[in-house]
Amino acid sequence: MKAWLVFPLAWFLCAQAPEPATVEGQAVSGASGEPLKKAHVMLLTTAEGGKPPYSAATDAAGKFLITGVDPGHYRLQVQRNGFVYGEYGARGPGRQGTVISLEPGGRLKDLLVRLTPQGVIAGRILDEDGDPVEAVSVQALRYQYVRGRRELVPGRSAMTNDLGEYRLHGLAPGQYYIAASTPGFRGRMGGVPSGPRRMAAAEGGYLPTFYPGTVRAASAAPVDIAPGSEIRSLSITLQRARTLRVSGRVVAPPGTLLRGVGVTLLPRDGNWSLQRKGGPVLDEKGSFDIGGVAPGSYLLAADIWQDRQRASARLPIEVADTNLEGLTLALSEGAEVSGRIRVENDAPADFARLRIWLEPAGDWRMMGSAGASSANSDGTFRLSNIGPDPFHVNVSGMPEGFYVKSVRVGQEPAPESGVDFSRAGGPLEILLSPASGQIDGAVVNPKQQPVTGATVVLAPERREHNRLFKTATTDPRGLFSLRGITPGNYKLFAWEDVEQGAYHDPEFLKPFETAGEKISIQENSRATVQ
Template identity: 35%
Template sequence: MLIWLFALLLAAAAQDQPPQTCTLSGHAINSVTGAPLGKVEVLAEAADRDAPPASTTTDAKGNFTLVELPAGQYRLKGHRNGYVDTYYGARRAGSGGTVIALEAGQELKDAQIKLLPFGVIAGTVRDTDGEPMSGAAVMLFRQQYTETGHREVHAEAETVTDDQGQYRVTDLEPGKYFIKAEARSLWDYGIRTPVDHSAKSAEPPPALLPTVYPGTVEVTSGGRSAGIDITLQRSKVFRVTVHATAAEGLFLYDAWLYNAPPQERFGLLLKTQNRNRTGEFEFHGVPPGAYTLEVRANSEESRARMPLLVGGDMEGVRIAVGYPAEVTGHVRVEGSEKVDLAGIRISFDGGSENAGDALIQNDSSFGAGLFPGQYQVYFEGRNLKLVVKSMRAGGVDVYQKGLTITEASKAVLEIVLAPEGGQVDGVVLDKDEKPVSGATVVMIAEPGLLARPPRFVPRRDYRCIRPLPFRQRPPRRLQAVRVGRRRALCLVRSRFHEGRGDGRRSSDDRRERTQLSPVARTLMRFA
């Protein structure tokens, strides 16, 4: 009896005790010089629940301690003036770093945050005579890649030159940048040029054109790229008028002239509007060169494009806008088990300018409108253990050759899915037989089978392993991989998202070849 009462008292005391908290300590340094950093705000962000981050600040020696942390998983981030926000374990800007798993009562020491210092680009803008241009606009665009491997250019910063024509742009993340300068004379309808009233003038004076620095400027962590000088070019400019027609039920909205895709805004982009719905558009001050003319209608899916070579004034350029091509299809799953596909997306990837998608309906059908072009088609049911067995349209193997859409064409697409994907299990180890957390494993078909461009994201054909939690070593798994001969790449420092996007491997990858058959399981070990 006494023993039973004593056990009850112990259990009650244990219930009254508060849960044990954790302590996390470490230091923050400059990733380039290795110098300790004071005044760094350290944030422990909960990775497994919705909770406000815990914070502290490093001392003059870069040391920090976070106390009374609930047990759980955390991402540790450092924030400081002059540095990119950097997570613990991150090897590049924008990376989420490594998850730290804390058990009840655990005290974890020596967590090191390596902050990436911002970079700088500086230079001078001059006219064709070498005279510095004050008040010139300088714009920086950063080169990045989408999840499907297509290049995009995003505006990152803008500044104005001083009285000596000099500019300086700070707080830049590592990466590749395009730089454009212009004399603040560009407007939506062309380059604003005065009407010449000089006596006996034979031709109007040339205009200063927006000018892009040749090539890209690569900024490293803490790098200072000086002497990035730009000389604005002068040229004659011309007038272009357009006469557009629209299919019945559409009315014309606006027209564009560009010498680079609109997503790559470092090029020249001129816009005009059809305010009276007559189909007459006019561009003033167009420099000579090769352009794309694009006219859009009230429907977002209705537009027309044509190449245009400008070498002088152009009158009455004709273009017709119609409805997009109709693409319909049906999805079928092999086997007796019924699978609900309603609401799953079918995506059509035609590059940075063309894209579309459709949702599968209750009867497994789908439909979309696409512009003329070449598309890769993807089934986006990533949570279903299904693989694409075939995609065909009119006898064409769309999975391997893609879907070709022409003017006013119609396409009927048949997609067959099957629950026969292979499965790969493995553990990532370094040369010292220690687990590597945060590594990415990608499955890529052999070159002879790689007709479709790689997509380095967690999709059906190329599934990435999620980062391993800190201090854990469970095997990771790639499921529903399409049958065929493939290579597994372990990217310890993946550069696909931040760099080329062309499928080239980084210098420190590890690869192993395997053959997948239906419902096969292959154990792979990387070291």
């Protein structure tokens, strides 16, 4: 009798499992159309907290086949040496592509991914006498939008060899600014960098220098890279200027070893990718000495991890016309905070995939994240080793239809400027609501034809609230869906091609404001637009 009960049940469960899907296609060169063999293909789920990607390699004909795929929504990425990585449906190299929808038992065929040949920039870094300089960092930077601000963002980088030579590869087509910068940090625990040219780079008073030879980013000459192009003689002469030194000691709590403490000097103007200087302390006493510092406003930071515990120090400084000596960085242990996630009206919710993470606020983003914590089954959590910086509290892995309704620290709402947990008292309380809004729609061109791969952006009325932005990419039918929307007033925009993150910049959005469609999202509202 038991056997008759077990086997039919097993058959029933197997019958209910969705039939896996299959994806097949081809990778080719976007320049020549030739098939690309040995390319690495990845199929990545768009679901939060999803499983590892499916992968395959292309054959001699550039073709690939991925089987046993669970139904769902995915992105298809392809990578190969000598080419810029690409996504299926993307409008350019390195851009986000189209989401692929796979039904149970579905078979997507003839997916074509065109990869763009990489660009290369090479040359030499010289001093004012025309001699090569070793151990100089050379970066290819591009203007991008970072949290609503247009900034020079570093991409590929390389160090010069003993002949002053560098080579930057893997460059996507576009406009670059090439900059060379020296370490500016004298000495390291365990030894001093060797070689006269290397020491000249560290001690020579050189400022970060842009091609063709200027210290001002606004005066730099852009370098245009076409698909597959190679520029092999782009040289930069480092610009010497009167620079200063910043020195002092790191002081640690009892029991903390100073060997391995890292000291970093970061400019407060946001141009930290080039002027960031630092390294480990000089000795067991915690001495540090940073050279090549131009006048300006900086943040001096020290951090160390020992026995899974973090200790940090922060000191804002102004460098004027003299060296700063005798500074003290007093390390303090990272903060800990406990908290609880609640659901409005005690509605049932699965906390299994919830993660609470801290995002550095404003200009403090240069200090990096403070880690994350999973929620327990009862919604409680604990965040540890939090640095002395302001952070925004974020939640990921929420069940579909949920949004963060409020965040409180103790009895007070979390400030919009971020929470400094080294000073804030009381536990965190995060309130989730299952009553989010949803927008479904389609993007069509003037001929009423669906637009594939268009970027749809839902921008909040108060544009400084970056976490309230929602984005989607239209599928092959021009359809999109935005879910988990926090109730409020918004505008809906759509572009066939737009630089990622540009829509966070209020100045960028100004010319498009009249074209945006106003939408008011209420709790549990569902809107359909076109």
